[in-house]
Amino acid sequence: MTAEMFPVTTPAAAEAEAKVITISEYGAQKAQSILAGSGKQDAGVRVFIKSGGCSGYQYxxxxxxxxxxxxxxxxxxxxxxxxxxxxLALLRGSEVDFVENLMGGGFTVNNPNATSSCGCGHSFRTDGATAPEGQGGSCGS
Incomplete structure (x- = not known):
């Protein structure tokens, strides 16, 4: 019997594996700052998918x-x-992050389910198919 037959999973690895969505360390710092200033008690960050954008879905x-x-x-x-x-199905395994660049900064989603995305990074497709009928067009629409 080899170790490959009985993989060892640490408690931290099992917890990360069980989470359907995570947030990066930097993303968490930014989110905590925004949540603290929101004035909403026990608030969280709602992450969702909607139809639209140039690739079919938008975060x-x-x-x-x-x-x-x-x-x-x-x-x-x-x-x-x-x-x-x-x-949930489209976000499973994703990580919310915060990125800063010359154009400013903002939250982004690193999604292993996305098979393609547009240049702006706010729109994606999961199956390589064209955008749903009536969708598509410019980034961020």
């Missing part, structure tokens, strides 16, 4: 102090992340 994020029926709630690095049931 959305909002500060939310409501927990809706069917929500998946994940606590990671001190931040509460809320994902609605419809968005």
């Amino acid at each position: 959305g994020m909002a500060i939310d102090d409501r927990e809706l029926e069917g929500d998946t709630i994940v606590y990671d690095r001190g931040v509460k992340l809320l994902v609605d049931q419809a968005s």
Whole structure:
């Protein structure tokens, strides 16, 4: 019997594997700062998917102090992340991050389910197919 037959999983690795969505250390710092200034008690970051953008789907994020029926709630690095049931399949395994560049900064989603994305990084497709009918066009629309 080899070690490959019986992989060893540390508690930290098992916890990370169990989380359907995570947030980077820098993303968590930025989110905590924004949440602290929101004035909303027990608020979290709602991460969701909506139709639109040049690739078919767009990411959305909002500060939310409501927990809706069917929500998946994940606590990671001190931040509460809320994902609605419809968005969950498209976001599973994703990491929320915060990036800064010459154009400013903002939250982004590193999504292993995206098979393609547009240049702006706010729109993506999961199956290589064209955008849903009536969707598409310019980035961020």
